[in-house]
Amino acid sequence: MGSMPPSTPAKSLINLQLGWPSPRLFARDGLLKGAGDILTSDKETAAALIYGPHIGHPPLRTSLAEWLTTVYSPKTGPVSQDGIAITNGASGNLANVLQRFTDPLYTRKVFMVEPTYFLACPIFEDNGLQRKLRGVPENAEGLDIDFLRRALEATETAAVAAAKSSGRSDEPTVKNGATYPKIYKYVIYCVPTFANPSGKTFPMQTREKLVSLAREYDALVVSDDVYDFLHWPEDPKAPHDPNAAAPPRLVDVDRAMPGYRKWGNTLSNGSFSKLIGPGVRVGWADCAPALARELAEVGSSSSGGAPSHLTSTFVDKMLRSNYMQDFIRSTLVPTYRARYYVLMGAIKELLVPLGVTVEVNKPTDVTSEIGGGFFTYLRLPDDIPAAKTVAAFALKEYALRIAFGHMFTVTGDADSLARAEADGGFSRCVRLCWAWHEEGEIREGVERLAAAVRDVRDRVARGEDVGSQLSIGIR
Template sequence: MSLAVGRINLVRGWPAPDLLPVHHLSAAAQRVLSDPSIYEPALQYGDDLGYRPLREALSDWLSTHYNVSRDPDRICISGGASQNIACILQSFTDPAYTRAIWMVAPCYHLACTIFRDAGFEGRIRGFSEDEEGIDLVELEEGIKKVDEQQQAVTSPKLFKDAGQYHKFYRHVVYVVPTSANPSGKTMSLRRRKDLVTLARKYDALVICDDVYDFLQWPLHGSAENLERPEMRLPRLCDIDLGMGQAPEDTRGFGYAVSNGSFSKIAGPGIRTGWLEGSKAFSFGLSQTGSTMSGGSPSQFCASILAELLQTGNLQTHLSKIIRPTLQRRHRLLMEAFHERLAPLGVECRESSLPNGTSYGGYFVWLTLPKDMPSRLVAEVALHKENLIVGNGAMFEVHGNNNGKHHNFNRHIRLTFAYVSEDELVEGVQRLRNVIQRIRHKPQQYVDQKLGLPDNLLETSK
């Protein structure tokens, strides 16, 4: 099938096959499986906190990048970022005690189901994103309102016992601080500090998906390193640690955790990630029942990733292959945008921070002209141009019960990480064709009711 008629998927948030460190993974697996001192423990049940050599290697890498003290005991290995959110909710929330889940809108939409599965149906609330990442005024007003309503309610019996190693938080705030999915925005330093302060004030746990921190690059110049300060902003967990233990946090769990993952840098199929937080929180997370029974998530894959980090091969692959490739594809997308979409009135943020000099992640967030509903654009793109794009409604906070509807009916998310460079440019041209089609005969396409497939969400991570 020729490029002109072949399907182009600009919604799939996967790493392209040519970004995967296949040869490094193969070599590391061979080294692991050739040494009994490594493969015997790697193929058995592991420590609850996770494979110690990976925790050591991660601590070396992360402490150097973020300029924080090295401490492997702050790290707990997970089975990936999504599974880790579920484990956090199992151990550190109770549906009868935890009052609300707060998600920035637009959001990483597939996280909504994780929160619903944990018993928070009807208590997921969205709050707005602003130019610096999040609208803290709106968030605090929402939390105050919920707290005032709950004070008049008799507390029901808890479903769980927090026990010795856990505590339950009153609120949970979920954010992607760096190169957010879908908007590409990075939360400013002052917003990060203020969010931690707010979390301490209202007994909230901030879960930060820090999965794009190492996937940033300058708009101009080499993408091989992350030397610019705006690409090395402190994580919220480090800000929280730097503030010292809060008086009311008697057991030292803290109020912010970093949810990391190898999915975007070594492959989603690796199913391995990590949490970094306080020692008490990391150990408490390791005492989640499924982890204790399973003996460390991803034990064998963790041994391979430890090899990749210890040899420096993963770091080299990131600096030499992944970041330059993403930088080049993002640049191609933006050039095509300026040439083919901007003249039609489409807008796009070009740097992660306001007036910044860098970008990162996998996605760009387009704002369509006022007369162009994004769902209609997505429908026409699929049925008339064989192009898949993410319409804005997909990234609303599903089940939002905040009393305020965040409407993204003029927004489109495109990914530049998965498709080839030729397909990327061709995809932008097809999107241009769609906008021109609709403008020429808008009612024709509205009346057709083309529809979108029900499983579109599944490919849009």
């Protein structure tokens, strides 16, 4: 299909914003089999339908540890189940982590890699950390570590001086005592591998520097490692190596560096949402054993048992039977891989000639398979309005939905918004997802985006005001 004149009634919506797997990719058969294995056995049902152990279903902690060992081949040896707590997914677990390990007064700041996974912001706000969220820009090394260091230094100096001048001790005041044995001064939130939204992957040096900084400033790095399992070669003709390790997690980098501490400074936030389907609500935390044990004592688990206990018993069966591993290898990776090449090919053919650039980095020092995750990230040319306007225009005139830079600012951080809108800022960027639509629709989506870019450019050249009549929700 070529460009579609705006007067043509919009076809059905193409949604390249949605970061959800298409329903045909849900791991339904394996889930059904897992559920059957549990619910047809009196013994298994008895263990699955009681309140689960706070830290999670023991067999799943074991099967996860074994699986994660094969996925990451950590330098420090096999992943231990002692550091694993079962969660109800990355979002729910972030909330639990903040409830247990941050204090709304004592915890000084939350640093979020920017552009950020915007839906994490309300989770921090719900935990009393509003007005404390600060963006840390990405750069060619994945993350501007020097910026983060300066921000930590300045914040720490100011916090210590404020405590001194007020004469109060610099201790947690809201959450203290035996219930809260560890409160971090800082939280650093990131998606270090195949990031949402930017698709970027941190090279090794960035990972190590980040962990060192976290140790220096008593920060907990929460990394959403939810896309790590979906990777493939950049070259369409290259064979996929099912044994290629995923980039090392920050938690494994922390464990491998001398001086690993009792509580650790890293927590890997894992999830089956992108592998089974988001409704499954099962995930895991992998962190220092002391941290995992303490996380398990969050009030809602003390009362209700491990989150998602019943479903986690089904997921354990899926891992033990190798269904999950085979499904990733034989269904998810080939499907996403094929869609990725269609998307990248169409971008090269249709958008690059219009001045659009792909902003995703390729750090070959952490993985030989640099295609992966759900997203690619593009910068629009400077002679058209910001991505927010282009997105609103594409939605109205071309029935195409895309995610745009303004969505990825850090809530409440005026500097984050200013950086987005500065020259070269990420308000000119868009995120495209290949998880929801099939190959033909993805190609058509890029055609619609190219038509929208050309159309906007023509209108701007004619002196028309493209933006002021359009609006689009940021969240």
